[in-house]
Amino acid sequence: MAETEPVPEEAPAGRTTGTRPDGGSGAGTPVAGALVAGTAAKGDRTGGRPAHEGILRRQTARESAARTYARALPIVPVRARGLTIEGADGRRYLDCLSGAGTLALGHNHPVVLEAIRKVLDSGAPLHVLDLATPVKDAFITELFRTLPPGLADHARVQFCGPAGTDAVEAALKLVRAATGRTGVLAFTGAYHGMTAGSLEVSGGAFDVRVARLPYPQDYRCPFGVGGERGAELAARWTESVLDDPKSGVRHPAGMILEPVQGEGGVIPAPDGWMRRMRQITAERSIPLIADEVQTGVGRTGAFWAVEHSGVVPDVMVLSKAIGGSLPLAVVVYRDALDVWRPGAHAGTFRGNQLAMAAGTATLAYVRENRLAERAATLGSRMLGRLRRLSHDFPCMGDVRGRGLMIGVEMVDPEGESGSGAIGTPTAPSAPGHAPRPAAPALAAAVRRECLRRGLIVELGGRHASVVRLLPPLTITDEQAVAVLDRLADAMAAVSRSHSRGAYRRVPDQPNHQPRPEYRPECPPEDRPQGSPAYRLQDSPECGPEDSPEYRPEDSSEYRLQDRPEYRLQGRPECPPEDSPEYRPGDSSECGLQGRPECPPQDRPGCPPEEDSPEYRPQDQTQDRPSRPPDADRHCDGDAEWAG
Numbered sequence: 001m002a003e004t005e006p007v008p009e010e011a012p013a014g015r016t017t018g019t020r021p022d023g024g025s026g027a028g029t030p031v032a033g034a035l036v037a038g039t040a041a042k043g044d045r046t047g048g049r050p051a052h053e054g055i056l057r058r059q060t061a062r063e064s065a066a067r068t069y070a071r072a073l074p075i076v077p078v079r080a081r082g083l084t085i086e087g088a089d090g091r092r093y094l095d096c097l098s099g100a101g102t103l104a105l106g107h108n109h110p111v112v113l114e115a116i117r118k119v120l121d122s123g124a125p126l127h128v129l130d131l132a133t134p135v136k137d138a139f140i141t142e143l144f145r146t147l148p149p150g151l152a153d154h155a156r157v158q159f160c161g162p163a164g165t166d167a168v169e170a171a172l173k174l175v176r177a178a179t180g181r182t183g184v185l186a187f188t189g190a191y192h193g194m195t196a197g198s199l200e201v202s203g204g205a206f207d208v209r210v211a212r213l214p215y216p217q218d219y220r221c222p223f224g225v226g227g228e229r230g231a232e233l234a235a236r237w238t239e240s241v242l243d244d245p246k247s248g249v250r251h252p253a254g255m256i257l258e259p260v261q262g263e264g265g266v267i268p269a270p271d272g273w274m275r276r277m278r279q280i281t282a283e284r285s286i287p288l289i290a291d292e293v294q295t296g297v298g299r300t301g302a303f304w305a306v307e308h309s310g311v312v313p314d315v316m317v318l319s320k321a322i323g324g325s326l327p328l329a330v331v332v333y334r335d336a337l338d339v340w341r342p343g344a345h346a347g348t349f350r351g352n353q354l355a356m357a358a359g360t361a362t363l364a365y366v367r368e369n370r371l372a373e374r375a376a377t378l379g380s381r382m383l384g385r386l387r388r389l390s391h392d393f394p395c396m397g398d399v400r401g402r403g404l405m406i407g408v409e410m411v412d413p414e415g416e417s418g419s420g421a422i423g424t425p426t427a428p429s430a431p432g433h434a435p436r437p438a439a440p441a442l443a444a445a446v447r448r449e450c451l452r453r454g455l456i457v458e459l460g461g462r463h464a465s466v467v468r469l470l471p472p473l474t475i476t477d478e479q480a481v482a483v484l485d486r487l488a489d490a491m492a493a494v495s496r497s498h499s500r501g502a503y504r505r506v507p508d509q510p511n512h513q514p515r516p517e518y519r520p521e522c523p524p525e526d527r528p529q530g531s532p533a534y535r536l537q538d539s540p541e542c543g544p545e546d547s548p549e550y551r552p553e554d555s556s557e558y559r560l561q562d563r564p565e566y567r568l569q570g571r572p573e574c575p576p577e578d579s580p581e582y583r584p585g586d587s588s589e590c591g592l593q594g595r596p597e598c599p600p601q602d603r604p605g606c607p608p609e610e611d612s613p614e615y616r617p618q619d620q621t622q623d624r625p626s627r628p629p630d631a632d633r634h635c636d637g638d639a640e641w642a643g
Contacts, residue, residue, distance in 0.1 A: 052076040052088035069097075072447060073456060080107030083472055083479050085456070094483055095456045096469045101262070101294040101405070104321040104362055104371070106472035112324045115361035116354055128351040130159060139356040142363045143322070146303050147332060150312035156338045161347035162327030162355065164293035164319030165193025168256070170331045170345045171315050172197050175254035175287040177344065178337040185238075185255040185286070187215040188222070189264030189462065192256065192291055192317075201256050203264060203462075211249040213238050215257075217267045219398040219409065219435050231273040239280055254315070255281050256289040259305035265461030266400055266407025266468055268300075274309035287314040287337060293329075294405070297321035298366045298473050301376025301403030308402070324358025371473040375403040378480055382406060382469070385484055393495050397436050406469040409461060410443040411436035413498075438465035442494055449490035455483060 055076050063070070076088040083106055085093045098106070105112060119126075119135060128136075144152045158174075160166040176182055186192075186201035193199070200210050214222040214234045221230040241247045257277065261267040281288045290313035295305035299321070302308050306316075314337060319329035327349070366372065383401055386408060390396035397411030415437035443465045450457050450467075460466045471483065 082106040093454050093456050096471045097456050097458050098470045101470045102320040104297045104473050106474050111361045112358045115357040119357045135353045135356050139360045142360045148312050154335050156335050158331045159350035160329045165195045165198040167317045167329040167331050168192045168198040171289050178339050179253045181253040183252040184210050185252050186210050189215050189261050191263035231270040235276040254287040258291045260295050262294045263460045265466040268402040271309035274311050278311045289315040291317045293319045298372035303372045322359045323355040324362035326355035326358050328355035379403040393491050407466040409466045410439045412439045438463040440465045445494045449493045453486040455486040
């Protein structure tokens with residue numbers, strides 16, 4: 001049987017943040033078997049302030065504006081095991097992000113740790129470029145053992161730079177070299193990576209050498225019919241594009257697709273459509289590339305997602321879980337395509353020995369313990385419960401997925417389909433079923449509410465309106481119940497807020513994201529940009545003000561929660577201005593009070609006067625915007641200005 005992790009403690013009723021090891025409000029003494037956060041969780045402080053707050057501030061000050069997950073998940077992980085992550089503040093979370101699907105066995109699985117230790121203790125070289133090693137040989141042997149039989153018997157493997165996007169680049173180069181052609185067929189909604197070639201074949205690309213084809217889906221069918229009929233129309237469109245001499249599409253070098261679109265919104269491709277794509281490409285000598293970066297290693301209920309349809313692609317792109325939590329990426333392809341010259345694709349770190357050892361252990365464990373079958377069974381149960389839950393919450397527009405790759409599309413239950421709002425097709429996707437407009441603000445609210453309840457989820461889809469679940473394959477039945485209980489509780493909270501009018505949708509404006517109503521906690525939008533009161537209302541900087549019951553001190557996304565001295569603008573990167581340890585000059589990112597994300601340090605809502613004894617040099621007018629002309633009327637405690 002598969003080895004599973006103990007069920008983490010449940011959050012007490014009403015708790016608004018992740019659970020602590022002892023279930024209480026402090027770090028406390030861990031119970032037997034609980035994760036221990038170490039000194040950081042016991043209140044390691046720097047200058048009177050918890051150390052993890054400084055880490056978050058420094059991350060914001062030092063790291064690129066392109067960072068993503070850190071914006072929505074202000075967590076400093078210090079311990080992790082299986083499904084559970086523990087932050088430096090002692091709170092525990094159920095992780096249904098799993099490194100974007102990388103952690104097939106969850107965090108720090110014993111077989112993975114043992115494989116890594118064995119290599120480290122052996123004295124084997126850790127960096128070998130593309131030289132042969134026993135570790136590499138064992139990995140390739142185990143990988144080929146898992147491949148679809150029609151490919152494994154005639155396969156070659158290319159080790160790439162340690163990221164899925166580089167493996168996609170290698171696959172595109174390979175089919176272009178093998179066919180002598182340049183164009184590529186790709187699909188709407190696709191996501192294949194962030195390098196130039198990978199972006200070309202992804203759904204948001206422009207001005208590229210790619211012909212974009214419709215990807216079939218039921219809820220928002222591009223042809224307005226859904227089901228088998230919609231998939232058939234998508235296949236016919238593909239045939240027409242390829243066979244019509246006036247289509248403007250030249251004979252391509254290859255076709256690349258995802259068996260389940262993950263970032264595109266968790267959309268499984270119909271098995272019949274997959275078989276049609278294989279038939280169409282085979283009849284026209286077009287290599288078929290299957291991107292299994294996220295769907296592979298049991299995630300969808302089969303070891304490789306193409307196995308659901310029986311399709312054997314010419315090329316498979318593999319990464320994430322194949323490295324057992326460490327960076328690794330490969331391309332596996334038919335030997336007939338192996339026309340590369342030496343060095344045609346290379347990478348300094350393509351010989352990652354630790355990742356190969358961890359990957360071998362992961363592949364073998366998933367295969368021997370039949371975790372793909374387990375994912376299919378448990379995933380079906382989870383989807384069933386979520387679909388029943390959607391009957392109670394109209395904002396859950398569609399529940400879909402395959403195995404333990406699950407998505408819930410959030411919609412505006414009061415919106416009208418066909419109204420021109422974001423994400424709304426011009427016709428129903430199935431008879432009697434009219435999809436509502438996508439609701440990215442509701443999805444973001446669900447993510448925040450989940451985090452408050454100790455559950456980590458992520459968003460995806462065309463409009464970031466799909467709440468995604470990617471738990472490890474080792475999740476137990478009890479843990480799955482805990483995940484769905486917390487998600488259901490978050491849905492209920494968001495639904496209550498929506499019913500009270502916390503969200504307003506501006507109709508008949510394509511690509512318009514609903515914005516939260518303005519509340520006293522957030523200064524009104526008519527403040528001049530650059531004013532200390534100015535906030536970007538539709539961004540995380542303003543916190544989850546989209547709920548009537550919102551209180552600044554209880555937002556898990558917005559600050560580190562249990563500090564009563566935090567005001568609305570008390571983001572992790574800004575020290576609390578009214579705490580004894582506050583020093584305006586001790587942080588380069590917070591010393592200048594003119595920054596919109598840092599409030600004036602002297603009083604809750606009013607900048608200090610120059611003749612005030614509290615006046616400080618860094619409050620010079622050149623360092624912050626001038627005092628708004630109507631500030632005096634707010635200095636008596638007007639809620640719109642305060643904070």
